[in-house]
Amino acid sequence: MTPAKKPAAGASRNPKRDVSRDPKDYCIATIGSHSALQILKGARDEGVPNLAICKRGTEGVYKSFGVADEILIVDDWSEWDKKVEPELLKRNAIIIPHGSFISNMGHAKVQNMKAMYYGTKEILEWESNRTMERKWLLDADILMPRVFEKPEDIDCPVIVKFHGAGGGFGYFVVRNAEQFYEVKNRKYPEENDFTIQEYIIGVPLYIHYFFSPIIGELEIMSFDKRYESNADSIGRIKAEDQLAAKIHTSYTIVGNIPIVVRESMLPEFFAMGERVIAASRRLHNTTTGGKLTKGLFGPFCLETIVTRKLQTFVFEISARIVAGTNPFIEGSPYTALKYDVPMSTGRRIARDIKQAIEGGKLEKVLG
Numbered sequence: 628m629t630p631a632k633k634p635a636a637g638a639s640r641n642p643k644r645d646v647s648r649d650p651k652d653y654c655i656a657t658i659g660s661h662s663a664l665q666i667l668k669g670a671r672d673e674g675v676p677n678l679a680i681c682k683r684g685t686e687g688v689y690k691s692f693g694v695a696d697e698i699l700i701v702d703d704w705s706e707w708d709k710k711v712e713p714e715l716l717k718r719n720a721i722i723i724p725h726g727s728f729i730s731n732m733g734h735a736k737v738q739n740m741k742a743m744y745y746g747t748k749e750i751l752e753w754e755s756n757r758t759m760e761r762k763w764l765l766d767a768d769i770l771m772p773r774v775f776e777k778p779e780d781i782d783c784p785v786i787v788k789f790h791g792a793g794g795g796f797g798y799f800v801v802r803n804a805e806q807f808y809e810v811k812n813r814k815y816p817e818e819n820d821f822t823i824q825e826y827i828i829g830v831p832l833y834i835h836y837f838f839s840p841i842i843g844e845l846e847i848m849s850f851d852k853r854y855e856s857n858a859d860s861i862g863r864i865k866a867e868d869q870l871a872a873k874i875h876t877s878y879t880i881v882g883n884i885p886i887v888v889r890e891s892m893l894p895e896f897f898a899m900g901e902r903v904i905a906a907s908r909r910l911h912n913t914t915t916g917g918k919l920t921k922g923l924f925g926p927f928c929l930e931t932i933v934t935r936k937l938q939t940f941v942f943e944i945s946a947r948i949v950a951g952t953n954p955f956i957e958g959s960p961y962t963a964l965k966y967d968v969p970m971s972t973g974r975r976i977a978r979d980i981k982q983a984i985e986g987g988k989l990e991k992v993l994g
């Protein structure tokens with residue numbers, strides 16, 4: 628045990644927080660969905676107790692795979708404050724955010740959570756605010772698709788993304804303003820919150836990074852591409868049938884497929900990750916009035932399209948674990964090079980937390 632640091636404000640904190648250097652006095656908690664299986668398994672592999680918080684009806688999955696030490700069942704996410712948070716505080720739990728966690732909770736709720744939270748909370752807002760996300764990535768000298776302010780400006784193939792659209796549903800591709808209005812007015816007359824982005828011809832590639840503030844090192848964990856319906860099914864029928872059936876391309880995500888990249892591209896991918904982290908610290912410093920410079924850490928993903936000239940365009944960043952890391956519960960070809968145990972991103976998070984606890988540096992990984 629280390630000498631007790633004076634507990635920060637917030638009397639509801641478990642008194643063991645800030646004092647114990649034993650990972651067993653803590654708990655890694657997450658919502659049962661998205662990438663929870665690898666997060667829970669990763670915690671167990673690193674010897675940190677875990678907790679799955681499941682909406683009633685989904686708990687069977689976590690029981691079946693046997694990865695959860697404890698399962699807490701809720702009927703509705705509105706029970707979070709009264710039912711879940713007290714349980715988290717009691718267990719000294721550290722929440723691991725993932726895509727479903729953020730969409731269930733919303734940013735405001737995440738900001739006000741009293742339970743410990745792995746990652747920088749402010750960054751979740753930047754990634755969901757397209758203007759801020761763009762500012763961040765451009766400041767990091769990242770190549771991005773052009774954005775068109777209004778349909779009349781369209782002068783190349785574009786992808787139209789509705790902000791409410793979950794997981795690529797409702798996106799459409801057009802070449803000019805006339806085509807834009809034809810699709811928009813016919814299919815989405817009420818929707819006015821959208822982005823018009825240059826459509827980049829190339830292959831999608833999702834780069835999974837991990838940056839540990841404990842060892843101060845950027846790692847590439849793995850790569851994936853998404854299995855999207857019906858973008859990935861259109862090629863199964865011939866062009867004239869596609870036209871006859873009037874099929875519109877949609878990008879609803881169904882699953883993830885592992886990828887290994889040309890080795891000569893790795894230096895650029897590492898450099899991109901480093902620049903994104905450096906820019907996040909500058910931005911964090913500005914947005915918190917110079918009070919905080921933690922910036923981005925933990926798992927994150929650059930969502931890219933790589934062209935035939937091998938230019939890498941980033942169309943989005945996810946500042947947390949992505950479901951594309953799920954094929955690598957037993958590790959990836961890249962983590963196999965670096966680690967002598969199967970290292971998933973979920974396990975890498977647990978190891979970061981464990982090292983932070985043992986080193987008395989837990990605050991370094993909490994947002």
Ligand code: AMP
Binds near residue numbers: 786826930942
């Ligand atoms: P998103 O919901 O932004 O992750 O995008 C869903 C899918 O749309 C991606 O997996 C890509 O296949 C495709 N996509 C998104 N933006 C672009 C773009 N600018 N150019 C080409 N394809 C894109």
